Amino acid sequence: MRFEFRLLLSVFLFVHSVSGQNKINEQFEPNWESLSMYECPEWFKDAKFGIYTHWGVYSVPKAPGKTDWYGRFMYAEGTSNNKHHLENFGPVDKFGYKDLVPLFRAEKFNADEWADLFVKAGAQFAGPAGEHADGFSMWNSKVNPWNAVSKGPKRDIVAEMEKAIRKRGLKYVVSLHHSWLWGWFPTWQEGTDCFNPENASLYGEKLPKTSRKIETKERVKNCNPMPSKKFEEVWLEKVKEVVEGYSPDLLWFDNRMEILSESIRQKMVAHYYNFAAENNIEAVLTFKRPDLPLGVGTVDLERARMPEIYPEPWLTDNSISRNTWSWTTDLECYSENRLIDDLVDIVSKNGCLLLNVAPHPDGTIPEEQKQRLLAMGNWLKLNGEAIYKSRPWLIYGEGPTETKTGHLADKRFDGFTDEDIRFTTRNGQLYAIALGWPESGVLPIKSLGNTAYNGAINSIELIGCNEKLEWEQKELSLEIKLPTKKPCNNAFVFKINRN
Template structure:
């Protein structure tokens, strides 16, 4: 049981020297408490974990200053992306938590279910109609419904391996503040509530048993303001008994700076920064992930020093085990060269000099499971994979399991189709490096964050290139309407000796002419519509000199 659960809201407010905010009903607007009041309330709720937090922070600080790295950004430029990650190319992301219970428009439901007006108010209406009125019922009341009764980590790991994944990244904690792991810093965890299982611990064991690397993600930085809408009316977000779940819930504030850019003025306390660092460090200390992923708000200026300390701690503790680790960040949240850039739902326009990653979901709309969701086709995901790998990147593909622990059939179908394609064509993906240029053809991707649905369909004139072991791989992004294909980038001076279509395993007749490599094609192979040609040349040294158009790091 949570400490203090038996105290009424008024008593707790009185103990904290505050005035209780009382509203006649849940529709009555209230003035949010000021930042100091919110902070006192949150600190009091987390006081039972002070001892554990201090111990974790002390150990993290010690390790951060004892190793090849130190907590300053110049020192952290000594980081290099490990070869296992550069070779892996394809991973699975998992958004699964209490938000899968309502299964209504994705993983931001916990935030928007308290938004009574505006474009997201349908979540509030859904919550009231389905689960009952506020403040009597809130997000906390969905936790007992998150039973995960069919959760089978071994079956999940087997599916991910069959999909061709080389690493798997479950969400350890999302913005909602509910930890999916066994934390000493919270009672609001999957071990103590809901499934009553260490979801992350069980998945970690199953994933590694299948020979895949374990990644973990933390989105807790955003938790500082995630439930802010609940402050504006009589909701359970304002009840101090639940402050350890709902967090500070500070109102988010932004304005335009002198340069016209958005500036975030949302309050973040020292206590919250310390708690974020402790929780992030606890995940590393207990599960030793090969990859850590942070969402975008760690770039908020107040997090910068703590982020540098975490990075030094993470890299140094891994070094003691000779473990090559990856720290994913977004946007400009870290200094270039101190971690591995992740582009959310987006791509790069060209080959990036350092390894990078794009993350997207099988759904164009949500990350967590949502009933009635739409799904992408295996074709477009494989084409995305080919484009990203040709530009020195990795693809992290997300799925959202149901609350009972089953994986939606549409997602299973997509994963298995990708796995079948990789089983045949994986030599053009795994362990490859970019060529001198990523590809050719008329289709240009929409580069940047949140652009993954804006790229036009690929054509048979679009090719993406990768290299490995002195061979060049050309991935044709669609099948031509005739029995002929032309690759302009492969000139007569390259002395091609053989071309093999991996889908059939058979040689393809070819002719080198001034305008490129002409291929005489067989009947279109069945399966996912991206077609790999293995191209071998007489002078492998010429090709090898061009391999790794992006430098190894």
């Protein structure tokens, strides 16, 4: 009896120990209450600037206009993508999206060259689009036969980028857009290769025409039918493959997760956070509202920004071009001034910028885009103390320009003026960042005038300038006489030393 008792006690203690370990390993349960215990790590609050890429099969056609949606609109009669496809590849029943895959060879892709460029640009986190809306995985997927190792370049792009990014000390990002695959291709449309059930492994389940109502990235209010259980299971397995295979520090999701059941979304978030906890990863998961509840991850705004300081860290994802995410023959880049001003404005409101670049189909990054990134890097090399590890001040800034809000609002925004100023702080140091160089030769800062700011100012420095500045704190503004020579070409950083 004594032996049996000891045996039972040992079994009880073992089971209790194992259950206790599982409890520790599974810190997050798949429900919103548990997942809301998430806390954004300090590295993300400090990083401020990251880079990712839209590059895949959709880059191959070498079309003008918008190409990241090429796989969808090549089948829509009368669209520019459809006309381009008919002229260059032929009818969509004979040469469909699947036939572009062998042409995606990535023959000049070099992950180390990309990573070196991102470091020179001043990025603190970077990575690829793991899977866009087209159902083609850029990693060695076991659940998706249409992946970059089995087809196309026959290389694990996600793995190569992970190695290159981590080798340079940056945090690693993978973006996932694959909830869009539900109804992305017209599987109901006769006269297309999407209609052929033999191609279902790429194009998805046969759906009725009603699913084609979803034509833009505006919030999806109706989806008919909703995703099947099978689709949701594969969707989740793809996320798990990326998480377990490549351990991203930041997992980024495009919108439209809201069409998935809440239970699948909860399982996904819990899996990522628990995996991260077990592997000492300070995880960041970004999402667009209303795909997840506030507090479950980090809010991301697509081509948009907060109008004021937001109490929690947040992200803007924007592209280096106003009109496209992936490479096109007529791609036009934003000016370096616009990109730097945007970064400053976002940081002043407690945000981070994730900037997209659009590599050429062969895997090289075009020179015009390189120049923009290097210009940002040069600016950050000089002025980075006002950006990295900074926090918002009492107010984000001043000036006449009101940034537009709402999904894709930045596409309608034309930039800032010489009167716009943004503030940041770091270790008690206040920085005033002028987004222009007034022709008058005097920079007035109204927020630091005697009637607006109750505090003494001891001295003022302009980063990159060796001249001693003349300044006077007047009733309505702090007036700084500008030096004869600009220290850089964009966004001028003044260190305001106070008591």
